Amino acid sequence: MDRPRWFRLQALHRVSVAQLDALANELPDASVWAGALLACEPMKRTSRNPSKKKSLQRLVRTALRCWDTDKGWCAIAELQMRGSPRTLASAKRLARSASWRRRSLGLYIASQLTQRKGASSSEYAVEETHKLLLDGLHDQHLDVVRAAVSGLGHRPHPSALADLVRWSAHPHTSLRWNVAVTLGRYEDPIAIEALLRLAVDPDDAVRDWATFGLGSLQSADTPEIRAALWRNLDDQDADVRGEALVGLAVRHDERAVDHLVEHLGPQCLVYDLDAAQALAVPRLLSPLQAIAGALKDEDKEGYWFGRLQAAIEACRTESCDS
Secondary structure, eight states, X not given: OOHHHHHHHHHHTTOBHHHXXXXXXXXXXXXXXXXXXXXXXXXXXXXXXXXXXXXXXXXXXHHHHTTTSHHHHHHHHHHHTBOSHHHHHHHHHHHTOSSXXXXXXXXHHHHTOEEEETTEEEEOOHHHHHHHHHHHTTOSSHHHHHHHHHHHHHSOOGGXXXXXXXXXXXXXXXXXXXXXXXXXXXXXXXXXXXXXXXXXXXXXXXHHHHHHIXXXXXXXXXXXXXXXXXXXXXXXXXXXXXXXHHHHHHTTOHHHHHHHHHHOSXXXXXXXXXXXXXXXXXXXXXXXXXXXXXXXXXXXXXXXXXXXXXXXXXXXXXXXXX
């Protein structure tokens, strides 16, 4: 299964930290994925999270001492869920520190600061955390800027857009990647222009997220976007190709149907099945059913099989209605 798309979509739908950690361990550059996506959307915390019992000061120490590790990110995740005047004051102090790591931590806390209300939670101190994040865009240290860019993907602010576009041309791949992730949340022509540039970035991961942003997060449907998606359908990277296909499918581009008719088979990826479901055309029903009919019993479970069933149902419904 093409795990990056599963990981990306589940993160956007708030999976638990336990699920995220389990999947991150199966991915290359696990700490990069876990860190970036823990800072991608507010996560539900599991009752088994040991960080819940730690004091604010101890969580801060753990986050700093275990920087960029699973343990450190779990401490940050717990800090983000403790929205209160005290936690906000701590984030502000950290953001003013002479240490780049402390400043980064302050921004990571601010980026998703939420307050628990029973089983649910709500954003906390949005206006004040926006100010911290916007100021962070002008920091002298790259890692602090990355934290600010990441945070402004969770808490978008129109005033950030010009700086985000400026940072999209930075020579450091890690920062361009953060910008590619964040710009998907900004439905503005200049954000789309930047994503179009990032969709041809030399780095595979940057192209992947820029293509995802254009194809799945942006609602705009322009000739330029379709041209970029069609071009990336022939990319050297499988995830870029997959996101391009899904982007064309959600725009009901007929070329996506032709592509799937040619490529659907037992080894197809979740991208192909998501695209088939989005298109929901009778032409795809027969090849999808052929895939299902050839499966062994032990293959009829899991996420991939669920996506296959959803694609078949979508195409069957359309076939009955036509």
